[in-house]
Amino acid sequence: MFPVNRPRRLRKNKIIRRMVSETSLSPDDFIYPLFVTFGRNVKKEISSMPGCFQESVDEIVKSAREVKSLNIPAVILFGIPEHKDEKGSGAYDDQGIVQNAVRAIKDALPELYVITDVCMCENTSHGHCGIIENGDVVNDPTVELLAMEAVSHAKAGADMVAPSDMMDGRVEAIRAELDDHGFHDLPIMSYAAKYASGFYGPFREAAESTPQFGDRRSYQMDPSNRREALREVALDIEEGADIVMVKPALSYLDIISDIKDSFDVPVAAYNVSGEYSMIKAADRLGWIDGDRVMMEVLTSIKRAGADLILTYFAKDAATVLNS
Ligand code: PBG
Numbered sequence: 422m423f424p425v426n427r428p429r430r431l432r433k434n435k436i437i438r439r440m441v442s443e444t445s446l447s448p449d450d451f452i453y454p455l456f457v458t459f460g461r462n463v464k465k466e467i468s469s470m471p472g473c474f475q476e477s478v479d480e481i482v483k484s485a486r487e488v489k490s491l492n493i494p495a496v497i498l499f500g501i502p503e504h505k506d507e508k509g510s511g512a513y514d515d516q517g518i519v520q521n522a523v524r525a526i527k528d529a530l531p532e533l534y535v536i537t538d539v540c541m542c543e544n545t546s547h548g549h550c551g552i553i554e555n556g557d558v559v560n561d562p563t564v565e566l567l568a569m570e571a572v573s574h575a576k577a578g579a580d581m582v583a584p585s586d587m588m589d590g591r592v593e594a595i596r597a598e599l600d601d602h603g604f605h606d607l608p609i610m611s612y613a614a615k616y617a618s619g620f621y622g623p624f625r626e627a628a629e630s631t632p633q634f635g636d637r638r639s640y641q642m643d644p645s646n647r648r649e650a651l652r653e654v655a656l657d658i659e660e661g662a663d664i665v666m667v668k669p670a671l672s673y674l675d676i677i678s679d680i681k682d683s684f685d686v687p688v689a690a691y692n693v694s695g696e697y698s699m700i701k702a703a704d705r706l707g708w709i710d711g712d713r714v715m716m717e718v719l720t721s722i723k724r725a726g727a728d729l730i731l732t733y734f735a736k737d738a739a740t741v742l743n744s
Contacts, residue, residue, distance in 0.1 A: 444724040446716070448492040448742055451735035452536065452689070455488075455496050456627050457481045457522040459503040469623035470694055471701045473733055475501060478518075478525045485526045485533055491739040495534035497583060497731060498522055499628050502544055508552060509544035513569040517544075520577035527578040536610065537574040539567055539584040539595070542630040549632050550586040550640060557639055564591045568598035575604045583666070585612040587640040589656075596661035608663035610689060614650035614676055615668045617641035620695030627694065650676045651683055658686060664729065669693040671718065674725040681726025690727035692718065697733040712741060 431441050456467070456475045463477035476484060488496055500519035502511035511517045519537055526535055541563065542550045551563030563586065571582045582599075584591050592611050599607055617638045625631040642649060654665045665684065667677045668691035681688050700718070704711025715734050722730050732738070 444720055446719055446723055446738065446742060448735075448739040449494060450719075450723060450728070450730050451493050451739060452495045452497050452729060452731045453488050453493050453735035454499060454731060454733060455481055455484060455522075456499050456501060457518055458501040459518055467623070467627040469626050469698055470733060471698075471705075472737070473627065473697075475627065478522050481522050482525050482529045485530055488736065489530055489533045491736055492743060493735050493739050495536055495580075496526070497536040497538055498526075499538050500543055501629050505544055505546040507546055509541035509566065511544040512539075512541050513566060513573045515573050515576065517573065520573055523574060523577040523579050534580045535578070536581040536583050537579045539571050539574065539582050540586045541566065541570075542586075542632075543628045547633045548625075548630050549635075550637065551588060556635070558588075560588050560590070564588050564594045567591050568594045571595045571609075572598050572602050572604070575599060575602065575607050579607070581608045581610055583610040583612065585615065585668075587612065587615050587637075587642070590660070592657045592660035592662050609661060610664035610666060611657040611662040612668055612691070613654045613657040613662060613665040614673070614680070615641050615666070616644050616673065618644065618669050618672075618693070618695075620669045620672070620693045622695050623698045624694035644672070647675060647679065651679060654680050654684060658684060662686070664689050666691055666731075667727075669696060670722045670727070670730070671696050674721060677722065677725040677727055687728040688726055689729040689731060690722050690725070692722060692730055692732040692734065694733065712737070716741060 431437055458475040460477045464480045465475045467473045498519050502518045523535055540550050549558050551558035574582055664687045666689040667673050670690040670692045677690050700711055700714050703709045719738055
């Protein structure tokens with residue numbers, strides 16, 4: 422009888438499909454990004470990211486509570502300070518916006534895991550991820566400030582820090598500074614393979630961090646490079662990264678897969694703003710089924726090898742998974 426092999430036998434009904442499914446998603450996989458801004462009673466929807474908001478500290482606590490109630494274990498915080506300057510001083514101010522949000526969330530919800538994004542771009546007047554000299558970001562002086570920022574977040578009560586700046590040597594400097602201040606047990610999740618991507622567009626509206634001149638190509642990676650990602654990850658692990666991240670996720674599934682095969686630390690993937698907004702937009706136009714595509718995309722990121730997924734879909738996907 423032709424054919425002997427009939428893969429369709431294992432697709433016959435829901436039960437057998439469930440039994441042979443190779444990838445499963447859970448709210449445990451998700452980290453939800455939150456944007457904290459100054460003021461009180463502020464909850465402003467980000468026009469290019471429907472369903473995402475800039476929120477003042479009092480409001481962010483309510484959002485964090487909602488995240489926790491959906492069984493999502495963690496949030497990552499981004500801050501929009503009232504004042505920006507050349508040196509991004511809000512980033513390492515113990516009374517800075519992120520520091521205040523961390524204290525408020527940990528106070529109200531000690532069991533929600535709070536990660537902070539460690540970077541300068543939301544705090545600098547020029548929008549770059551570090552200190553500028555002669556028209557470009559200078560590496561080593563920037564790294565010193567990033568280490569101060571990480572310690573300041575740790576003192577506020579952050580559970581983990583996540584440097585996203587792509588300066589060389591920053592994981593080592595942050596590790597040393599955290600250890601010096603007694604935070605030996607605080608893990609670092611490094612944005613290890615972070616590409617210079619057009620998919621960050623909506624985030625820059627959300628975080629008000631668009632570079633005022635030039636772009637980020639002198640520090641973020643070239644999208645055409647694959648082997649270089651392994652080198653970036655190897656360096657970050659040597660320097661003390663506990664978790665390594667690939668960003669963005671969807672156009673970089675090959676990178677996620679390579680890293681998963683080559684290293685034994687947990688791999689995170691950042692399903693970035695543009696990836697979210699495209700699906701939301703197409704769903705609004707009635708061109709795709711947004712929920713279905715969301716689950717397919719998140720499954721593909723997990724299947725590629727991500728252990729953790731940072732995603733603006735976390736609440737929507739957890740709602741589907743919890744039902
Ligand atoms: C800060 C940072 C960015 C993102 C996360 N951290 C923006 C950038 O590098 O311009 C992007 C996140 C997203 O697009 O969802 N350096």
